[in-house]
Each structure stands twice: as C-alpha cells, then as structure tokens.
Amino acid sequence: MPQATETESRKLLGRLRQAMAEGDAGQERLDRITHLIADSMRTEVCSIYLFRDNDTLELCATEGLRAEAVHQTRMRLNEGLVGRVAATSRAINSANAPQEPGFRFMPETGEEVYSSFLGVPVQRLGQRMGVLVVQSKQARSFSEDEVYALEVVAMVLAEMTELGAIMGEAGGLTPLHKRAQAFRGGIGQEGAAEGRVFLHDPRVVVTNPIADDPEEELKRLRRAIKTLRGSLDTALADAGKIEGDHVQVLETYRMFANSKGWLRRMEEDIARGLSAEAAVEKEQSAAQARMRTVPDAYLRDRLHDLDDLSNRLLRILTGQGRDAHADRPEDAVLVARNIGPGELLEYGRTLKGIVLEEGSVGSHAAVIARAWAIPLIVNATGITTEALNGDAILVDGDQGVVHLRPDDTVTSAFRDKLAMQAKAQERYASIRDLPAATRCGQRVALYMNAGLMADLPSLKGSGAEGVGLFRTELQFLIRSKVPRRGDLASLYARVMDAADGKRVAFRTLDIGSDKVLPYMKPQDEPNPALGWRAIRVGLDKKGVMRMQLQALIRAANGRALTVMFPFIAQFDEYRQARQMLLDEVERERKLGHVLPARLEIGAMLETPSLAFAPRQFFELADFISIGGNDLKQFFFAADRENERVRRRYDTLNVSFLTFIEQIVNRCAETGTPLSFCGEDAGRPVEAICFAAMGLRALSMRPASVGPVKHLLRQTNLTELRAVIDAARAEGHQSVRPSVMAYLERAQ
Ligand code: PEP
Numbered sequence: 001m002p003q004a005t006e007t008e009s010r011k012l013l014g015r016l017r018q019a020m021a022e023g024d025a026g027q028e029r030l031d032r033i034t035h036l037i038a039d040s041m042r043t044e045v046c047s048i049y050l051f052r053d054n055d056t057l058e059l060c061a062t063e064g065l066r067a068e069a070v071h072q073t074r075m076r077l078n079e080g081l082v083g084r085v086a087a088t089s090r091a092i093n094s095a096n097a098p099q100e101p102g103f104r105f106m107p108e109t110g111e112e113v114y115s116s117f118l119g120v121p122v123q124r125l126g127q128r129m130g131v132l133v134v135q136s137k138q139a140r141s142f143s144e145d146e147v148y149a150l151e152v153v154a155m156v157l158a159e160m161t162e163l164g165a166i167m168g169e170a171g172g173l174t175p176l177h178k179r180a181q182a183f184r185g186g187i188g189q190e191g192a193a194e195g196r197v198f199l200h201d202p203r204v205v206v207t208n209p210i211a212d213d214p215e216e217e218l219k220r221l222r223r224a225i226k227t228l229r230g231s232l233d234t235a236l237a238d239a240g241k242i243e244g245d246h247v248q249v250l251e252t253y254r255m256f257a258n259s260k261g262w263l264r265r266m267e268e269d270i271a272r273g274l275s276a277e278a279a280v281e282k283e284q285s286a287a288q289a290r291m292r293t294v295p296d297a298y299l300r301d302r303l304h305d306l307d308d309l310s311n312r313l314l315r316i317l318t319g320q321g322r323d324a325h326a327d328r329p330e331d332a333v334l335v336a337r338n339i340g341p342g343e344l345l346e347y348g349r350t351l352k353g354i355v356l357e358e359g360s361v362g363s364h365a366a367v368i369a370r371a372w373a374i375p376l377i378v379n380a381t382g383i384t385t386e387a388l389n390g391d392a393i394l395v396d397g398d399q400g401v402v403h404l405r406p407d408d409t410v411t412s413a414f415r416d417k418l419a420m421q422a423k424a425q426e427r428y429a430s431i432r433d434l435p436a437a438t439r440c441g442q443r444v445a446l447y448m449n450a451g452l453m454a455d456l457p458s459l460k461g462s463g464a465e466g467v468g469l470f471r472t473e474l475q476f477l478i479r480s481k482v483p484r485r486g487d488l489a490s491l492y493a494r495v496m497d498a499a500d501g502k503r504v505a506f507r508t509l510d511i512g513s514d515k516v517l518p519y520m521k522p523q524d525e526p527n528p529a530l531g532w533r534a535i536r537v538g539l540d541k542k543g544v545m546r547m548q549l550q551a552l553i554r555a556a557n558g559r560a561l562t563v564m565f566p567f568i569a570q571f572d573e574y575r576q577a578r579q580m581l582l583d584e585v586e587r588e589r590k591l592g593h594v595l596p597a598r599l600e601i602g603a604m605l606e607t608p609s610l611a612f613a614p615r616q617f618f619e620l621a622d623f624i625s626i627g628g629n630d631l632k633q634f635f636f637a638a639d640r641e642n643e644r645v646r647r648r649y650d651t652l653n654v655s656f657l658t659f660i661e662q663i664v665n666r667c668a669e670t671g672t673p674l675s676f677c678g679e680d681a682g683r684p685v686e687a688i689c690f691a692a693m694g695l696r697a698l699s700m701r702p703a704s705v706g707p708v709k710h711l712l713r714q715t716n717l718t719e720l721r722a723v724i725d726a727a728r729a730e731g732h733q734s735v736r737p738s739v740m741a742y743l744e745r746a747q
C-alpha cells in the first residue's frame with residue numbers, strides 16, 4: 001500500500017478525533033464529520049445514512065447533497081445503492097452510479113449530477129448501523145486504497161456510534177445502548193422477572209478506535225497475538241493426546257492465530273490510523289458480515305472460530321471480561337447467545353431470569369431453567385448486541401417479551417403484573433395440602449421433577465406427593481470429574497432424607513445428545529438425539545451405571561428404592577438394565593450390606609417403539625413413565641431443540657393424544673402403573689387433557705404443581721373427555737380449540 005495513502009488516512013482519522021474532542025454534539029458533529037471526510041477524500045459529497053429501525057435507513061448528515069433532504073430522505077434495506085450496501089454489507093464502487101442496477105434516484109437530494117459513488121457499510125460486530133457514502137461529479141472508479149481508507153473511517157464511525165458519540169440528539173435518533181427496546185422471543189419458562197443485565201459473554205467495549213501512536217499500537221497488537229498463541233499452545237498441550245472436537249477447535253484457532261493474512265490486514269489497518277482494538281474488530285466485523293451470507297455450514301463454522309478468536313484477542317488487549325462472575329449483580333438476568341446445561345448449572349438458581357439470543361425451549365438448559373422456575377426467553381434476536389452489563393431489564397415469560405432499559409410506564413405496568421402473580425401464588429399455596437381431586441371425583445397424583453439437592457425444599461412448598469423424576473445426570477454435569485460412588489451415595493441418601501419417606505424415582509444417567517459431560521470424549525455423531533445416549537451408553541459401558549446403581553442401593557440403606565431407566569426402546573434393553581440392578585442388589589447382599597426394603601424398577605417410554613413392545617414387557621415393568629419431551633420429538637420427527645419445527649406440532653394434536661391413550665390402555669391391560677414426566681405435564685391445559693385420557697400420575701417442575709392442581713380441581717374429566725372425543729370425531733387436527741372453548745364456557 002502506498003505510503004502517501006496511509007498518511008492521508010491517518011491524517012483524516014487524526015482530524016476526526018479532533019472533531020470528537022471538540023464540544024459540539026449531535027447534528028453539528030455529524031455535519032462536521034461529513035465535511036472532514038469529503039475534504040480529505042477530495043469528493044464533492046459525503047453522506048452518512050443510519051438505520052432508523054431494522055429496515056429503514058435515513059440520511060442523517062451530508063456534505064454536498066441538499067441540506068433539506070437530511071432526515072427526510074429514507075430508504076428501505078436493499079433499496080437503491082445505499083440500501084444494497086446495507087443489505088449485503090459490501091462496498092459498492094461505481095464510476096457511473098445512475099447506470100447501476102437498482103439505482104434509485106432521490107430528487108430531493110440533488111444527487112443526479114454525481115456520477116461516481118462509493119458506499120461502505122458502517123457496522124460493528126455483525127450489527128448493521130448504516131452506510132457511509134462519498135460521491136463525485138467526475139466519472140471515476142475509486143482506487144482500492146480509497147475503498148480501504150473509507151472502510152477504516154466507517155469502522156471508526158461505527159465505534160463512535162456505538163458509544164453514542166456521534167448520535168447525540170441528532171434528528172431524534174438516540175444512541176445505541178441507551179434507548180428503550182423490546183425484544184420478542186419464544187417462551188422457555190413462564191413467569192416475570194425484573195433485574196439487571198448480566199452478560200454471559202460480555203462484549204468488549206473499544207473506547208478509543210483511533211491510534212495515538214501507530215508504532216505503539218503495532219507493538220501492542222503483536223504482543224497480544226503472542227500471548228494468544230502462547231495460550232493456545234498451552235491449551236493444546238493440556239489437551240494432550242485426547243482426540244476429538246475440542247482439540248480440533250484449538251488446532252483451527254492456532255491456524256488462524258498464525259495466519260499471516262489475518263495479521264497483515266490488522267497491521268495495515270493500524271498503519272492507516274486504527275487502534276489495535278479497532279483493527280481486530282474491523283476484521284471481526286468483516287467475518288461476521290460474511291458469516292451472514294455464507295451458505296456452507298463448514299465455512300460458517302470456521303468464520304465463527306475466527307470470531308471467537310478475535311474476542312479472545314480483544315480481551316487480551318483491553319483486559320475486559322476476565323473476572324465477570326465477580327461483578328454479578330444480585331438481581332442478575334443472564335443474557336447469552338446460547339448456553340449449555342453445565343454452564344447454566346454453574347450460575348446456580350440465583351438468576352432472576354434468562355434471555356437467550358438463540359437457544360431452544362426443548363434444550364436441557366431450558367429444562368434446568370424450568371426446574372428452577374426461572375423465567376426464560378429464547379430466540380430474542382439482537383439482544384446480545386444491544387444489551388450491556390448492568391442495563392435494566394424486564395423479562396415477561398408469559399408473553400415472550402423482554403424490555404431492555406424500559407421507560408417508567410412499562411416498568412410500573414410490569415410491577416403491577418408481578419403483584420398479581422404473587423396473588424396467584426397465594427391462591428395456589430392455599431390449596432397446597434389439598435388433593436388434586438377433580439370435580440368428577442378422580443384423584444390425580446402430582447409429583448415434581450428434580451435433579452439437584454437444591455430442588456428438594458420445593459417438595460414441601462409445592463405440595464407434590466414425591467419426586468416423579470430425579471434427573472441424576474445433572475450431578476454429573478456440574479462436576480469436572482466423574483463423581484465417586486461414595487459421593488453419589490451420600491448425595492442420594494440426602495435426597496431421600498429430604499423427601500422424608502415420599503417416593504423419589506431416580507432416573508439413571510441420561511447423557512448424550514445435548515447433555516455432554518465435560519470429562520467424556522464427545523462422540524462425533526451426525527444425529528446425537530438418535531445416537532449413543534442414555535441407556536445405550538449404560539448398557540455398553542457398564543462401569544458407570546453399575547457404580548451408580550450401587551450408590552443408589554447404599555443410599556437407600558434399607559428404605560424403599562425406586563429406579564427408572566431412560567430411553568428404553570425395546571424390551572430387551574429394559575430386561576438387561578433391570579438384571580443389572582438385580583445383580584447389584586445380589587452383590588450388595590453378598591457383601592453384607594443392608595438391602596432396600598422394596599425395589600421398584602421402571603422404564604421411561606420415550607420412543608414410540610416401546611408402546612408396541614410385547615405384553616411381557618408391560619408385565620415385567622414395575623411402572624412406566626412417559627418422557628414426553630423425547631417421545632413427542634420422535635413421534636412427530638421434530639427436534640425438541642429446533643425452534644423452527646418444535647412448535648409445529650401441538651401436544652394436543654389428535655394423533656399424539658390418541659397415542660397416549662393407547663399407552664394408557666396397554667398399561668391398563670397389565671395393571672402397570674403409568675405416569676407422565678415430560679414438560680407438558682406441567683402445563684395446566686395439557687395436564688387436564690392427559691388426565692382425561694386416563695393418566696393418573698403427572699410429574700412436573702415444582703412451580704407447576706399449584707396451577708395444575710388448581711385447574712384439575714375445577715375440571716370434570718368425563719365432560720372434558722366428551723369434548724376431546726367430539727373433536728376427534730369431527731376430524732380436528734388439535735383438540736385445543738375445543739378444549740379452550742369448553743374451559744371458557746365452564747368458568
Ligand atoms: C423427557 O424426555 O420427557 C424427559 C423427562 O427426559 P429429559 O427431558 O431429561 O430428556
């Protein structure tokens with residue numbers, strides 16, 4: 001790159017910084033910036049277009065176009081050349097703009113006399129902010145250096161916009177990260193929460209995008225890269241000879257960290273006047289923009305790696321985000337792109353709410369949030385780019401809405417809602433010790449789901465009759481090593497102590513799929529939900545399951561013990577698992593240990609195949625529990641974690657309810673006790689429909705016991721069944737509309 005241009009661009013950045021330091025703000029500042037750029041680039045026109053909302057751009061300042069057009073001229077994303085630069089995140093460089101396809105003539109701007117056009121996106125970390133344009137009368141194509149220089153300026157503008165430095169009061173546009181904003185998402189867990197944002201992966205804030213001393217910035221960048229490479233080498237050495245994804249990711253990171261192109265581009269940006277941080281971010285923004293458009297999943301993953309690596313580098317350069325947990329506010333609402341169950345468990349149940357940019361209602365992280373009754377919103381697009389640590393946030397888990405930096409009216413309406421919910425809780429508390437008896441005199445046993453010691457106090461508070469599902473894998477997920485038998489035995493014993501004689505159904509380890517143990521080699525499976533998981537692992541690698549069964553027997557220490565095996569797909573799997581437990585009991589007997597007073601061995605019905613197992617299976621099983629989360633995903637072939645397909649199929653779909661009825665009937669033939677422990681059991685309308693189909697035991701998160709009991713106590717199951725049967729006979733797809741109409745009538 002020619003030295004002259006480097007110096008030019010450095011000069012321009014220097015002038016820009018000076019403009020920033022001067023007292024004016026808002027429109028005046030924007031005007032001054034456009035003047036400076038036009039002057040330095042020797043063009044007649046320089047204009048800044050910024051997003052007004054998600055898909056409208058507004059001309060916010062110009063040097064050269066008509067002043068009356070400022071804040072009047074607007075265009076939609078993809079409209080005209082400016083709209084196209086914004087939509088594609090790519091520069092447009094044309095010597096004859098009016099001839100370009102898609103050119104849209106804006107008469108109010110007087111731009112018809114300008115022939116050349118260079119527009120570059122103003123963007124920061126995947127967030128589009130606007131477009132920076134220079135135009136000139138003379139028909140000429142801008143040189144590569146000029147394009148590059150304008151991109152560097154756009155980068156600085158993006159940083160300044162981010163900081164609110166150039167927005168001020170300009171045309172009513174509020175700086176980013178300051179305005180009130182609402183996000184819509186999917187409901188992962190109902191409930192309302194008020195608190196402050198706590199970012200799982202806090203964004204690094206670059207406070208000075210322009211280099212004071214390029215030489216010094218270059219040194220800083222090289223030092224940071226060296227530290228980064230060193231840390232990757234250490235991580236790889238620590239990973240030792242283990243093979244698998246983790247090592248591969250580290251290898252890819254090291255490849256990027258050693259990539260000459262990456263470093264060279266950043267060095268060039270610094271030479272043009274950017275600070276080291278801004279240079280890293282410019283590369284990162286470009287990678288993110290590419291990520292949006294690359295259809296190939298593999299390449300997208302690589303760009304994602306680059307993104308992650310840039311984050312690490314920024315952390316090294318700025319020293320930000322190192323000890324995030326230390327600054328966690330008491331009323332933290334966790335905001336994250338996505339989170340795994342293990343990471344969520346590390347945060348513990350003190351979080352007020354959780355908002356995920358991606359995530360899914362069916363994931364195990366969602367299961368944990370539900371177990372803890374923490375309001376959870378998933379798929380809140382844009383939240384991680386907009387939210388900053390410490391921002392006020394309201395999570396409305398009933399409507400699926402998040403209010404970030406809400407104004408007073410929204411906050412006070414929200415607080416009224418919180419007060420109303422507290423009243424409903426009081427109502428549920430008043431029926432806590434009453435049975436879930438329906439209007440027609442049927443009793444339904446309500447149990448709670450649990451997985452952590454901390455869940456047990458809810459047993460009393462919720463009014464549940466016992467624990468219908470104890471997810472033992474959660475204990476494994478929160479540790480960094482396989483727990484020892486003694487530890488597990490004492491934990492299970494404490495669970496039984498806390499249950500105080502009430503039944504606890506311990507489900508043996510259900511790992512695989514999205515529940516990956518940190519110390520287990522991850523399997524490279526194309527379809528993990530259909531892969532080597534749960535009982536399949538237990539039967540193939542018997543050691544861990546044996547150890548767990550021994551721990552359970554010892555924990556019972558003469559008390560009744562209930563064990564159930566997850567994901568049984570065929571009779572033989574149940575027979576083998578059952579035999580393993582009986583063998584362990586026998587072994588304990590030989591060793592002279594106290595044996596459980598009573599042993600109940602159940603199977604989870606989570607694959608449709610098991611509903612068609614031979615009668616002998618139903619005779620042998622002491623009880624069956626429907627794992628509705630998995631059963632539904634396999635019944636409809638709709639991934640429980642994929643938001644696009646998950647909601648397509650209603651649980652009250654006639655086919656699914658009829659299938660549940662078949663399972664009820666098969667269990668009735670052999671007198672096998674049946675329960676339902678998927679998330680749907682905790683949804684009051686679904687729960688009463690299951691009861692109407694004949695289910696007499698439901699297990700749910702503790703917070704659902706009250707609402708489910710309340711509705712069951714008001715329901716006449718015979719009438720409800722008639723409504724369901726009528727809807728089925730009429731050929732409806734789902735019985736929900738008929739059931740809702742009935743409930744309204746019955747009120
Ligand atoms: C289920 O699949 O419904 C279930 C209860 O198990 P998990 O959600 O832990 O897979």
Ligand code: MG
Pocket residue numbers: 566606627629630
């Ligand atoms: Mg399951």
